[in-house]
Amino acid sequence: MLSFTEENYLKAIYHLSNNGSNAVSTNAISDILSTKPASVSDMLKKLSQKKVISYIKYQGVNMTEEGRLLALRIIRKHRLWEVFLVKHLGFNWDQVHDVAEELEHINSSLLIKRLDEFLGFPKFDPHGDPIPSEDGEMSPLFTVSLDTLDAGVVAVVTSLNETSGEFLRHLDKLGINLGVKVKIMDVSTFDKSIELHLSSDKNVMISNEVAKNINVSAE
Amino acid sequence: MLSFTEENYLKAIYHLSNNGSNAVSTNAISDILSTKPASVSDMLKKLSQKKVISYIKYQGVNMTEEGRLLALRIIRKHRLWEVFLVKHLGFNWDQVHDVAEELEHINSSLLIKRLDEFLGFPKFDPHGDPIPSEDGEMSPLFTVSLDTLDAGVVAVVTSLNETSGEFLRHLDKLGINLGVKVKIMDVSTFDKSIELHLSSDKNVMISNEVAKNINVSAE
DNA sequence: TTAAATTTTTAGGGTAATCTAAAAATATTT
């Protein structure tokens, strides 16, 4: 059984390792969790003893299969709660993250089983990210980031690489949401900023930086 | 802002003081929370500094108005979640307590506002206990415990004084639930055990001990 | 009303998670 804090470390490591494949550095973890590298070193020893990561001093961290599964269970809970908050409690997609961050640590397998059922076994959360099954399986997303597409291509926004409130509000202002269909009108040769035509019939300009953080499935 | 643990102490004190009216002893708190009296003494100092209780050494604890309100907010969350678990996730009334005990500490006023709305502003939880409003108001329950009634009286089960799984399962076996109408058939002069006639047309015997823990509203 | 029993508090420690400062290992640059 992992503590609240241990669960947060494990989740951070999972995200940084992209799905458990890469090794993760101490500093990267301390950055994400806003703790000091020294604290991370301490925690890595503990998680290593609990066999959820494999850890060689100075060599970074890898997840064990057990750790990967535990992380996916937490992510499953997080994303199911997000669906509940948006679909049933009328939350906005940029309001759910912090609350889901708390709810994901509630421990009750019955609760999650029933919540999943209640929600109709959703496969994706409100940001378009896939919800892992109880044994860690996920529907893959075949997506690319907006900055890789050429003029003329039509695509649908499916997920984001940035979840800060600032970024989400910026997108809201532009009228860009999950599920919005966009057409690439022009890619500037000057700074690679992109002109988009939205399904709302509006044209907007986004910087290359913004485009990098928007994932779409091309049609 | 109170910690998870501080919230649990405050809630325990609230319950023991019946709604903030009586003084509460250190031992009573340590019993309920399964900690040692020494730990309680430590915590009382902290809660006193935070002005949620008033505390004079060796004299027991009283809640401040601020503390009473905070306790009621936690109880409000607990009971709203219980309604959600039973009404929407199909939990049994004897399965909700532990999960609600975790959910009650999630901090988001928007979440609770929306949950209340989603549930249709319920006034009572699945055990028949009243749900406090945001500013601590509750619908009063005019109830008596079953052991105070005489033969011939008809009443409806509205709440319980015991919430242990054992007790709840015992009642389930007997066919006694919230909302069940009971008629007192006989009160034994030997051990004060009571024969009940249930709305299901069954007759059952309950001990005086059990009767003491069942509250009813007499008709 | 004094002695005994009980309750409550203090003193001193332990563990989990955090920190700062300094040391050790690794990586980069010249």
Place this chain on the structure above:
DNA sequence: AAATATTTTTAGATTACCCTAAAAATTTAA
């Protein structure tokens, strides 16, 4: 490949919560 810079770890403290053992206050009983 030696010097420098960066990353990571260790050492030593701090805070929150909990413990045991002993002391102090209060309550009960003889």
